[in-house]
Amino acid sequence: MRALVLNCTLKPSPAESNTAKLAAVVIEALRKQGVETSEVRLADLNLPPGVSTDEGPGDDWPGVHEKLLASEILVVATPTWVGRPSSIAQRMLERMDAMISETDDEERPVAYNRVAGVVVTGNEDGAHHVISELSGGLADIGYTIPGQAWTYWNRGPGPGPSYSETTEGHEWSHKTGQAMAHNLVAVAKALAANPIGRPQ
Template identity: 35%
Template sequence: MALSNFQRKLNDESTYDFSGLKALFINCTLKKSPEISHTDGLMQMSKTIMEANGIKTELIRAADQDIAFGVYPDMTEHGYDTDAWPSIQKKVMDADILVIGTPIWLGEKSSIASMVIERLYGYSSELNDDGQYAYYGKIGGCLITGNEDGIKHCSMNLLYSLQHLGYTIPPQADAGWIGEAGPGPSYLDKNSGGPENDFTNRNTTFMTWNLMHLAKMMERSKGIPAYGNQRSKWEAGTDTDHPNPEYRT
């Protein structure tokens, strides 16, 4: 992905060290490879900025994976013959930053984006070493493309979902591009104006840097402080004013 002169200048003049961080991009296009994905086109901008700043990145196109439907960590334990999600979940847990990209269909995120959120949700009850929910300390954002309205609606849904699962969301954690209302060119189509759109480029750049900054801050602080938010402590019945009835002696 070719960056603008100003985007490259930001990279070249940065005094911040993001090396050691990892980012996972999940593209929820409905198209399998090698079909062109307009969502991929926008995600590549954020991915390129991160890589220029020393972050190790990976982009997964969910449609290429044999992901089972469900809300459990491994759906082969619930009637499915195969399920690619457990291996993806390992990459999710290994990453400091997660960016979900989706096209807009009927004003909503794609069905694959819904499935990805459901599978992320299936792991949300797991705990980290501090007894917090497993996604605590991880940073989330989203990128949206389409040729109909819905960027803010899709972003609202995705970012709410991620924070509900335990992700931390920085300011300006979403960006997107849409053409004129109704049928028309998509992001990478000739003369769409998408890759040149200043508003989209600015917001994608701001989102990317905010994700990187917050991930570095989280690394330095070693995550969210483990006090007052530990499920393991709550379930141990530490609230003596309102003891958990399951743990009464």
């Protein structure tokens, strides 16, 4: 079983990403369950606006699309900005829109029988809104969203330290991330054993 983590931080490599650090907890938990896991930082790629799988020369999205189709589990990791997912996370959903009309060999939408979850960081509140926005979009595309398939860390209202600048709240975020990984794998295995069929 394979998992893909799409880090939607606004910071290109090699800048430190708080979002990557919390996502690493989920990655470790997935790997402990035998899941082959890879991570892509979307800020490192050229992803022009659009709603197709390939927007022409120089577009790096087709490579991401291939990784999505090769993975049973998707984890979207994003910071919170002004109470919302990052602009890169929104761009990701827009580019994934094409998957709604793409079908597999059995004429099912290609996202069927794949699961997804969300990781959120930010030194402001709004994590549950971000989780809802992304989970709703991923469900529209065809992903199955297991119960408690998310974890987050935020400082709460007002300014404050970032995830990597404090240990406050880490224990809860890590425990929740481990549960998230468990639930993603459990539902992915259930779908593999009893897949969703072609819509009639």
